[in-house]
Each structure stands twice: as structure tokens, then as C-alpha cells.
Amino acid sequence: MIRSLHRRHALALLGGSTLAGLTGLPAMAQSEDWSALGADVKAQFKWAWDQYVDKAWGKDEINPVSGTAQSFFIEGQDLGLSLVEALDTLWIMELDEEFQAGVDWVKANLDFDIDGYSQVFETNIRLVGGLLSAHLASGDPLLLAKAKDLADRLMKAFDASPHGLPYRYVNLKTGAVRDPETNLAEIGTYATEFGLLGQLTGDDRYYAAAKRAMKHALDMRSDLGLMAANIHAETGQFTSRNASIDVYADSFYEYLWDAWELFGDQDMKRWAEECLAAMVAHQGKRYDGRLWFPMVDYETGAVTGTSQTVLGGYLAGLLGQVGLKAEGDDFLATYTEMQATYGIIPESTDVTTRLPRTKRTGLRPEFADACLNLWLGDRDERYRALTAIHWRNMKESSKAAYGFTALSDITTRPMAQGDNCPGYWWSEQMKYYYLMFAEPKRVDLNRLVLSTEANVLRGFR
Known part of the structure; x- marks a missing residue:
């Protein structure tokens, strides 16, 4: 059960209509x-890692309640997803033996010459x-x-499109592609990893x-400056009218700013x-005083849906990064209220009622992501x-017998647990959490640039 103490602290931090309107700091x-x-x-990360090593070593994801494992990219073909995702976190936490064991596994076992279709976007942000x-x-x-070997395989998905828009899936062995009906996130979340790879290889x-x-x-933005979230890799045209800040679109916008920070690309900054x-x-709307960014028609700005997912929390931090700090604080206050109300922010919320549209949630990191980016600013x-x-x-x-798990129902007390720890x-x-609380010595926070998957792309000491 989430203790009422946590709720009181969250409400104290929430204060008035925005974080910016607060004066003083709570006792916490x-x-x-x-x-x-x-x-x-x-300590908790090390404990969870030991469970992964014992129960799911080399598997994509551990199921922390049952102690079993599951594949993520290609059914029955594990690529060590959680292991690869954990590596730089292990390094930052100075868990050097664990880090080296992971590197040794990658060098001995990770092979991408697989006759199977892998989702290009997920493969890039997680494995590359x-x-x-x-x-x-x-x-x-x-x-x-x-x-580089993996990125070369993913590049086939770009090459197959007449517009350079990657198909959603590529066969890692043959280069065959499928699923041209895609979205902004899946065509636009490559610049940081691909740009860094280019710097390191000279390509x-x-x-x-x-x-x-x-x-x-x-180039297809409307007169309002908005884009629809869904697009077709073969025709190059939008396939919906919905402009979204979260589902189907979120990391596209993150990578514009990240590419500016990493590479000094003025186009990306603009x-x-x-x-x-x-x-x-054109998307920011107020419901009962709180700021939300629901889906709108990209040409008219008319609201087309009243749901906001937990994924949208990233935008509060990104607004702060690009100089819209007041708006970022304002939007963070909305998610802060959701955290104060439910303990765990709902996976999806109806913006008109502030009621959860779904009861499950997947160990989501976006609120902490936003807080980190805002904290790094001031x-x-x-x-x-x-x-x-x-x-x-x-x-x-979320703590279970063999790690931390997603939840199947955040409305029960205690909350009902699912049985999966996502790789992210x-x-x-x-x-x-560790960067904010421990301020680790292996990272220069003033130079830090993270990918949408929080991989450190700049800032190691």
C-alpha cells in the first residue's frame, strides 16, 4: 500500500496551480x-541484478513474480535486452564486476545474424x-x-523507402522489411545514436x-506548425490527422533537441x-485548471481525443530544456497531482475527469525523466x-520475489502486481534516481546527454 505520507509530501510539493508558484521547500x-x-x-538495483543473473541471464526480460523470462524482439530469440540496457547503469553505480560480466556476455554471445523481424525503433534505442x-x-x-553491425542491419529499413522513412520491422539477416504504416516516433528516433555512431566510425x-x-x-507541418503522428513509409504521407505529444510521437521531439546538444545542429535546434x-x-488545454496536451487535429487544433498517457510526462522536462520553463513546471504539476492522487501515475488518464482509463501500468520512468531534466536546469x-x-x-x-514488476491494477490496495520487468x-x-540522489562521480552532470532510453551519450568522466 502507498503510505499517506507520500501523498502528503506530493500535495505539499504541488502547491498551487504550478510548481513555479510555490514558495519555500517542504520539510522533505x-x-x-x-x-x-x-x-x-x-542496493536495490544490485539486488534486482542478482535476481536477473540467477533467473534470466542473457534473456531479454525477467518476470519477477514467477522467476521466469520472456523474449522481447523476436519470439524465442533472446538478445540480452535487459543486460545490454543495464550496462551503463552498472558502470555509473561502480558495479564493475557486474558490468564486466555483462560486457563479457555481449562479446561472447550477442550475434545479430538472425532470420527474424525486429522492430527498428526499439532495436535502435535499446540495443544500438x-x-x-x-x-x-x-x-x-x-x-x-x-x-555498427546492428545499425547497418537497421539501415536496410531506411534504404527500402523512397522517402527514407524506415519501415517498422526489418529482418536482421536478410534485410527484408515489413509494416510501412508507421509513426513519428518510429521514423524519428535515430539521430542521437546514429549521429554518435557516425562520429565514432567516421561515417x-x-x-x-x-x-x-x-x-x-x-516539411509537412501544417500552418499551425503541427504534424500528424502517423505516417506511411511508402507514400510519405500522413495517415491520420492526430497531433500527439506522447503515443506515436514523443521521442521524435526529444531527438530534435538532443541532436542540437550533441552535435550543434542548428536545424535541429530551430x-x-x-x-x-x-x-x-495549439495543443495545450486546461481542464479544471490543469494543463494537458491531448491529441488535436494537426491542421485545425480541435481536440480529437481526451486521453493523456504517462508517456507524456517527458514533455515537462523537454519544455524546460528548450527555454519554456514556466510551461514545463505547469505540465509537471499535472503529473504531480496524478502521482499524489493515485500513488502511481496511471498509464492513461481522461483529461476531462482525471480518472484512469487503464488500471495497469508498466513501471514507467517519464515523470522521473522530466524531474531530472528540470533539476539539471536549476x-x-x-x-x-x-x-x-x-x-x-x-x-x-513493484518489488516482487525476483525483482521489480509492472502492475496490473493501481487502484487496489495493495496494488496488484503483474509479472514483467521491462528492459527500460x-x-x-x-x-x-541515482543521478539525482547520488550525483555519481563517473558522470559530469553539466555535460550529460541521455538518449530517450537514458543511455549516456555524453557526460562520462
């Missing part, structure tokens, strides 16, 4: 022992990104070689392909600023305090 933010909290995060960050941490050239084909796909969609300004102007302790609530509520509700848990929220 003033008295918290951040170092001790960071040590707790590390994970291998690149592990390479940056260790300097091991074989990790870079494996990242600019990767970044050029990633930027071309993004530019194709950006596009990021234009797109977020258009979102604020080191305001309120963001740390909100993240501490997120951490404690996750720990209390190892890379994302556990890293966000």
Missing part, C-alpha cells in the same frame, strides 16, 4: 539525506544505444563494432539518414523550438523531492 526536500537515498537505489554507451564507458572496441551516412527522415515529416512553441500554442530541490516520492512508491508497489527499467528510472 530540506531534510532528505540524498546520499543515503542514492545508496538505497544502488546500449552498446554505444557501454563502449563509451569501457572503451571496448568490440562493443562499438557490434553497435556520416547514419546521421544523414536519421535527419532526412525527420525533415520529411517536418525545429525543436518551433515544434514545442506550436504545441504550447538544481531546485523540489524536483529531487518529487522524484524521491516516485522512487519510494515504485519500490513499495534497467536503463531509465533507476539511472534517473
